[in-house]
Amino acid sequence: MTDQDTHLVLERLLRLRDRREPLVAQIAEWVGAGIIEGRLEAGQDLNSVDLSRRFDTSRTPVREALMLLEQEGLVEMKARRRPRVAAPSLQDIRDIYQVRKNLLAMLAGLLVERASDEELTELRTRVERMRKLADDGDVDSYFWSHVLLQERMTEIVGNPTLKQILDSLALRTLMLRHLSLTRAGRLSYSVDDQERLLQACEERDGELASALIAGATVRAQRAVEEQLEQDATARGRKPVRRRRAAD
Amino acid sequence: MTDQDTHLVLERLLRLRDRREPLVAQIAEWVGAGIIEGRLEAGQDLNSVDLSRRFDTSRTPVREALMLLEQEGLVEMKARRRPRVAAPSLQDIRDIYQVRKNLLAMLAGLLVERASDEELTELRTRVERMRKLADDGDVDSYFWSHVLLQERMTEIVGNPTLKQILDSLALRTLMLRHLSLTRAGRLSYSVDDQERLLQACEERDGELASALIAGATVRAQRAVEEQLEQDATARGRKPVRRRRAAD
DNA sequence: GGGTGAGATAGTGTCGACACCGTTGCATTG
DNA sequence: CAATGCAACGGTGTCGACACTATCTCACCC
Numbered sequence: 001m002t003d004q005d006t007h008l009v010l011e012r013l014l015r016l017r018d019r020r021e022p023l024v025a026q027i028a029e030w031v032g033a034g035i036i037e038g039r040l041e042a043g044q045d046l047n048s049v050d051l052s053r054r055f056d057t058s059r060t061p062v063r064e065a066l067m068l069l070e071q072e073g074l075v076e077m078k079a080r081r082r083p084r085v086a087a088p089s090l091q092d093i094r095d096i097y098q099v100r101k102n103l104l105a106m107l108a109g110l111l112v113e114r115a116s117d118e119e120l121t122e123l124r125t126r127v128e129r130m131r132k133l134a135d136d137g138d139v140d141s142y143f144w145s146h147v148l149l150q151e152r153m154t155e156i157v158g159n160p161t162l163k164q165i166l167d168s169l170a171l172r173t174l175m176l177r178h179l180s181l182t183r184a185g186r187l188s189y190s191v192d193d194q195e196r197l198l199q200a201c202e203e204r205d206g207e208l209a210s211a212l213i214a215g216a217t218v219r220a221q222r223a224v225e226e227q228l229e230q231d232a233t234a235r236g237r238k239p240v241r242r243r244r245a246a247d
Numbered sequence: 248m249t250d251q252d253t254h255l256v257l258e259r260l261l262r263l264r265d266r267r268e269p270l271v272a273q274i275a276e277w278v279g280a281g282i283i284e285g286r287l288e289a290g291q292d293l294n295s296v297d298l299s300r301r302f303d304t305s306r307t308p309v310r311e312a313l314m315l316l317e318q319e320g321l322v323e324m325k326a327r328r329r330p331r332v333a334a335p336s337l338q339d340i341r342d343i344y345q346v347r348k349n350l351l352a353m354l355a356g357l358l359v360e361r362a363s364d365e366e367l368t369e370l371r372t373r374v375e376r377m378r379k380l381a382d383d384g385d386v387d388s389y390f391w392s393h394v395l396l397q398e399r400m401t402e403i404v405g406n407p408t409l410k411q412i413l414d415s416l417a418l419r420t421l422m423l424r425h426l427s428l429t430r431a432g433r434l435s436y437s438v439d440d441q442e443r444l445l446q447a448c449e450e451r452d453g454e455l456a457s458a459l460i461a462g463a464t465v466r467a468q469r470a471v472e473e474q475l476e477q478d479a480t481a482r483g484r485k486p487v488r489r490r491r492a493a494d
Numbered sequence: 495g496g497g498t499g500a501g502a503t504a505g506t507g508t509c510g511a512c513a514c515c516g517t518t519g520c521a522t523t524g
Numbered sequence: 525c526a527a528t529g530c531a532a533c534g535g536t537g538t539c540g541a542c543a544c545t546a547t548c549t550c551a552c553c554c
Binding site for chain 1: 267350
């Protein structure tokens, strides 16, 4: 999985194709990728003057790109204040995972109902490739394959509204998940989860599939929280980079 | 419920307070209210030149307001094409209600878990007022009270992510619901649903509350679909104003 | 007469400018 | 020395202008 692919995935998750000018898309992809990869850290200033200089454009397309990322929860904008990289609180993260868990359970149920055998075979192929990546410890490739897998599932289910919401929640968790997947052992747990989920789908057991994906989500959340905890203690007494009190 | 109140509700649903300049907020509220009230009909041209003339501003804040409404699904924008009032297909509507049903069930479960007795009393008062409005046949007031009731419930549950998604879905269904609630008998059915839901909450029966709200959502969807069908046949042979083939 | 294409029309995307406001650093005061 | 006020700086929101392009109109052709 190259940088090029990263941008292609982001282009789809942000629904940039045909919806925005290439210039805006380019900026949104660069900033979005930066946030997810951790190149831009939470709370960091994203003022439109600097960005417009970097891309050698005026501030108008920069503002538009930032507004796109704001709606996906990656950027925080308040009127007359400088935009910043979003810094979700622990509570925010829990809320997001709670909703995500619920919607993924719904997705699994629909997948069991609607996926054709051919589509399940395709998903099976994907998971097998992910198993390989996990065994090789190729975190980055695994990470994006995971994103692609869920994207493909939402496509198969064919509810664009659901897909859009799940994509948005996925983006919010992506910066966190990138951390959490690097935790020792997470990769193999994760791929186990995917295999069990797919098996339940093949057996057309909607209840089980929903329960499995919900469980996997809870485990992902736990891994994220542990990683945050660890980061916090490693960073000194400063507990967690938290939202400003001024809010 | 006056026009003033309508705009206040929209201001909250669109999260305009502190997030956008008053000028942008004003435009977004006017257009949003117009779409919901049916003053602007589905598919109608929303070019930024006309709007900027109407509000005596430049096109910049107009574009920003339209982007806000696009993310809420009220407006469709494609690059280099004129923005239009969204025209969801029947399938889109079904998809939206499907997701909404699921999330409202989640909301009901959380409400049972988390609402204090005082908060339930407050909700009870609201529903009683709605009963009165329904008996009086005051469709508009009932309509907005209904919106407020659900907004309050999401606040009580205290999951901002969930609230934001439900608000967005609510906006999408609002233009439809306005139609559907005018159908004879819908008002009293609707208020019955709300009363049963609240009773289940008071009895702390999460399963029942979830089932009730899901059922109510399905009934609301059915009413919308019947109304659309009726409009379509009344409008001649042209079946349903559908999305352009050009997409 | 219906389809085709060139020209006219009109709206979008982007730009640089400017007024206004949030922020920062410093001097002043208790 | 900490707190407060002020002034310079820097960024945001809005504007009008302009190039580019989707759309409309109408003459032209078969």
